Amino acid sequence: MLQSKTRWEIEQQDEATVNVFVEALDVSPVLAKLLVNRGLTTLEAARDFLTIEDKDFHSPYALDGMEEAVHRIRAAIHTQEKILVFGDYDADGVTATSLMVTGLKKMGANVSFYVPHRFSEGYGPNVPAFEKARQEGVGLIITVDTGIAAHDAIEAARLMGLDVIITDHHEPPPELPKAEIIINPKKPGCPYPFKGLAGVGVAFKVIHALWEEVPETLLDLVAIGTIADLVPLIDENRLLAIKGLKRINERPRLGIEALLSVAGIEAGQVSEDNIGFGLGPRINAAGRMDHAKPAIDLMLSENAEEAARLAQSLDEANIERKRIVEEMTNEALQKVELIPDTQQTVIVVAGEDWHEGVVGIVASRIVEAYYRPTIVLSIDPETGMAKGSARSIDGFDIFKALSTCKDLLPHFGGHEMAAGMSLATDQIEALRTRLNIYGQSHLTSELLTPLTRIDQVYPVEEISVEGIEALQALAPFGVGNPKPRFVMEHLAIHSMKQIGSNKDHLKFTFEKDDVKLEGVGFRIGDYYQHIAPDAELSVVGELSINEWNGFRKPQILIEDLRVPQWQLFDWRGQKDIINKLKQLPAKKRQVVCFNEETPNKIGFPPELQEDILFVSQQEIHVSGDEERPYLVFLDLPESIESIQKLFNSRDTFPGRIYAIFVQTEEHFFTAFPTREQFKWLYAFLIKQKKFSYKQAIQAIVKHKTWGQELIEFMFKVFFELDFAKIEEDFVYLNESPNKRPLTESLAYSRRLELSKLEELLCYSSRRDLVQWFKQFNLDLTRAEEATV
Structure with missing residues (x-):
């Protein structure tokens, strides 16, 4: 058994709706269920989601204040009044600032931009910045991705005679700033049909209205800001992201092309992941490490050499950012431990x-x-x-x-x-x-356990390259439209190995009903020691296509996994057992010992002594909690009944069994004598009648090359059966013994049983040992059923 690291919650779908989608939209049941999981419960909504690229953008004039803003901006352009675009220092703010400046310049505006310094000025509009703008002759300020809560700065601007148009997407405060115009889809009373635009999306709508056409050339900026700001990728954001990615892949601006190059992202193959994990962090790094201006300059650049230089500076800032994050994280984790x-x-x-x-x-x-x-x-x-x-x-x-x-x-x-x-x-x-x-x-214990939401169970036999490709109909993925996450159950392990320089990743080949599926799990390398080779796994993750040397095949990127059934770990004959035991969770391990001298003989450390459960033929001596789910069999029992007694004392079967069965006595179980050997020795007794025990043993060892321990054992059997007796080193034959089977000898019977135990527990195959332990699991199951 292996517990998953998170709580798994599988989404449930209305089958009737799924069937309607399958028929009407001509999609697979898998895709139909994914549409339902995204809250698309009507045929119209599902069809609109799949065909969003064919839809029109919402009218920018549906945004409250747009008509007034267009009138004021056009007046400023007409008179060449100085316009200042006041932005923010994150990727959304950078792209919104770049978009607004580009859009206004195309109309001939006298425009510049300003972004506050994160460390010296902080977030949002501030009075000193506005005072500087006034001194430089600015008459109109347009905020992007900021300003909705800047009461003091906006009031100061009004007193200075500055007009301010706020364009923002953040949640408005109860009382709005007293700006001339506020454009925010979340503003109370705003009729705009979609409230989830990013700051760059709102800026895009302003230029849309000013240009009186969709500003196609600015869609690349919108896609980057929208995806990087983690706003929901649904409705109009989905359309902006799709068209923007297409623009980036077909005709990227110089700044984006240069940034793709330093990020090692192949042009023409840019996805939402490339923006979220490649471009976005580099743009953000400028404002995080110093000032966002180089990032805006990059987006506005019309010179290839300048763009390459600026992109390189952002990449270096991002490298430094990652180094500092790593150092700070390590320091912070050390402090948390204290x-x-x-x-x-x-x-x-x-x-x-x-x-x-x-x-x-x-x-x-x-x-x-x-x-x-x-x-x-x-x-x-x-x-x-x-x-x-x-x-x-x-x-x-x-x-x-x-x-x-x-x-x-x-x-x-x-x-x-x-x-x-x-x-x-x-x-x-x-x-x-x-x-x-x-x-x-x-915070309940349930809330403190991470939750993994799973779209559906996906049978392995139904997975195909074509099926995975069909899932791209839902892309681009992001907030509100996450990548599909599936669970696959009852997977046998065909192969499993640790990969990566630190062995911190796992690579699997799973098998079920003659179908194979590859899987890769990043940062789960520690699972390797907790998965038995014959375990059946359930795994959760995202499906992808692995392309190598021209071959394409499905694979699952594993996020979490579990083994729902008990597992046997075969540690027989392995070295460094003590360290292996120490690596097991102390709260779960229970070391089973049948001989109280075994721990001392093998050098059991004191910290493990309290985990020992001593089991003898007569009783069980418990130290610690015997309900621990991992049973470690340290040495060999005297009989099968000892193990039977142990399992009978438990209410539940352990989640794991670790088989060590160490032998503390050298050659404790030697070769078992054959019946022919017993016949020869008996004939020797008859012939000699009386002889020295020690001399006889030496002679037999020399003559027959049998081991001394074997010969002594055979004599002991004859003594117990009264075939002979020994007095002061002399052996006498009983000339009229009763006919008795060898099994009446206690030594013979015990040795026979121990020999069978040794064969079963020490030298059997792993598969046979698993099957043998299963009987005790069945016995517990039957006992539970009998009490119901």
């Missing part, structure tokens, strides 16, 4: 001079490691203040939790899954204490 368990329901960890730009990434890493809501804080020793980011887990609203501590937090904001905050360093311990008290009452 926090008492009572303070780890919600993890709060802080370090001096940690890089503020990556605290959110480090928080995410800690969530991955511990699956606990986590706050990572960077302490500035000069100011005595700490700034940080929070990341949460499903079902725990971190923003709501922080709201209970708002008296400790001069600044904080965010949403259910992520937040940012600042506080005085001397308040960190109070924050940790209060959040843990809050967490203990809101």
Whole structure:
């Protein structure tokens, strides 16, 4: 048995709806179920999802304030009034700024851009930046991906005589800033039919309205910002992503082409994954490590050499970002280990001079490691203040939790899954204490176990390259439209090996009903020691196509796995058994020992002594918890009944059995004498009648080349059967013995049974040993059924 690392929840679909989709849309049942899982419960909605590329964009004028914004911007362009685009420093903000500047320049606008410095200015519009703009003669400011909560800065702008048009997509506060115009699909009363646009999507709608046509040349920027900002890839975002990816693959701008090159992404083959894990992090790295301006300059560049240089600088910033993240993560994990368990329901960890730009990434890493809501804080020793980011887990609203501590937090904001905050360093311990008290009452054991949502069970025999290719009808994947995740059950292992320089990945070939499927599991190499070669696995993951040397075949990228049945691990004759035992979870292992002298003979360490369960013919001496699910058979029993007694004492069959069956006495079970050997020795007794025991043994050893132990054993059998007797080293033949079978000798019977035990437990094949242990599992099952 091997438990999965996460809770598996398989989606359930309405079969009637699935059947309708299969018939009307001419899709497979697998694809039909995936459509239902995405909340597409009507035929019209499912068809629109699959054919979104043929649909039109929503009218930009459905956004409240668009008509007024177009009028004001056109007036500024007509009079050559200076326009400032005020953006944000993440990938959404960079692409939104680049898009707005490009779109306005094409119309002849006198436009420039400004993005605040993350560390010296912080997030969003600020008064000093607006004052500088006023001094430079700016008359109109257009915010992108920011501004919806900038009350003070917007009021200051009004007093300076600056007009501000806010374009944003974040959740509006209860009271909106007093800007001239606010364009945000989430603004109360806005009739726009889709509320999930990214900041770059809102900017795109403004240019759409200004150009009076869809700005096709700007779709590449929209795709990058939309995918990188993790907004739902449904409805209009899905259309923007599809068309934008097509634009990137067909006619990428110079800046994107240069970025693809340094990222090692093949042009023409760019996917949403390439943006999420390749382009997005490099664009974000500029603002995380220093200033976002180089990233915007790259997107605006019209010179190949300049683009190559800027792309290289972003790549170097990203490399440095990864190095710092690695160092900070290691430091943070070490600090977490020092926090008492009572303070780890919600993890709060802080370090001096940690890089503020990556605290959110480090928080995410800690969530991955511990699956606990986590706050990572960077302490500035000069100011005595700490700034940080929070990341949460499903079902725990971190923003709501922080709201209970708002008296400790001069600044904080965010949403259910992520937040940012600042506080005085001397308040960190109070924050940790209060959040843990809050967490203990809101986080159940179920919530603290990661959840894996599975789309459906996929029979291995139905998997094909064509079927996997058909799943691309749902792409691009992202938030709101995740990659399909399947479970495959009852898979036999054809082969399994550890791969990677650190052996931290696993590669499988599974087999079921003569069908084979390859699987790769990254970062699950530690499972290798916990999967028996004959185990039947259930695995969860994403299906993909493995292409190698012109061959294409299905494979599953494994995210999690489990072995639902008990397993036998054959450790017979293996070296370094003590270290192997230490690697088993202490709370689960139970070492079964039939001879109380065995642990000392093999040098059993004191820390393992408490795990021993002593079993003799008469009784069971328990040390520790005998319900532990891993039974380790350390030595050989005296009889089958000893093992039978052990299993009869248990209510459940163990999840794992480890067979060691060490022999502490050299040649304890030697060759069993044959009947012919017994006949020869008896004839020897008759011939000699009286002789020296020691001399006889030496003579027989020399004459027959039998082992001394074997000869002594045969004599012992004859003594027990009263065929002869020994007195002071002399052996006398009983000339009138009763005819008795050899099995009446206690030594003979015991040796016969021990010989069979040795053959069964020490020298049988692994398969035979598994079958033998199964009988005890069946006995327990029958006992359970009998009590029902």
